[in-house]
Amino acid sequence: MIILGILVVILVAWQVDWPDWLADKTRHHLSFGSAIALVPLWMLQAGVKEGLELHFLGLTTLALMLGWRMGLLMSSVSLVLITLFGFESWSSFGVNHLLGVILPITFSYLLFVLTYSYLYRHLFVYIFVAGFLNAALTIAFKTLLLSGFMVWTAQYDWQTVLDNYLSVLPLLLLPEALLNGMAVTVLVVFRPNWMRTYLDRDYLINK
Structure with a gap:
């Protein structure tokens, strides 16, 4: 899995317009600031069994702020x-990268694209559907992915995963949704130019 994750990163990095990105200092600060902001959020983990730790993601805000590639x-x-800091093991890096980062942020950005394409473009749709609801569905998606992987690889049986991991998921849905929903709201109101997926002409003007 680690090789697959690295290949995805290389392909994504190849498609980024680096000269344009390097010319914009605001995007530098925003990109690296977002990466740093996720670190303490992901360090706040809870779990009973090794490999079944739960934490808030914040990936929906990142996807809406930076776009899919840079996010x-x-x-x-x-x-x-966080792996360097010892909060995750290097032996689990490939799984964490693919199932905890690449697929969830892709899922989250895809949900945004669907809302943009098929729902009425309004500020409240952006905040509550692309932000709030999207975040809850993304953490559910990530949790189910990891649960399925643990059962498939026989690291834990289904009952253990259900009792020690999936049973806690309902308690995370609302907080994850609120965390991202509030972050998106604050950014749209005070720093709309930081949101790569938001434009006033799409969601606010003449609505």
Whole structure:
């Protein structure tokens, strides 16, 4: 899995317009600041069994703020940092990267694209659907992915995963949704230019 994750990162990095990114200092600070901000959030883990730790993601805000490509790259940097700090093991890096970063942020950005394409473009739709609801669905998606992997690889049986991991998921849905929903709201109101997926002409003007 680690090789697959590295290949994805290389392909994504290849598609980034680096000259344009390097020319914008605000994007530098925003990108690396977002990566650093995820580190303490991911350090706040809770879990009974090894490998079944739960923590808030914040990936929906990152996807909406930076876009899919840069969001994926910066969240990968965050994972490297918390692994270096000893909060995750290097032996689990490939799984954490693919199932905890790449697929969830891709899922979250895809949900945004679907809301942008098929729902009425309004500020409240952006905040409550692309932000609030999206975040809850993303953490559910990530938790189910990891649960399925643990059972499939026989690291834990289904009952153990259900009792020690999935049973806690309902308690995380609302906080994750609120965390991202409030972050998106504050950014849209006070720093809309920081949100790569938000434009006033789409969601606010003449609504």
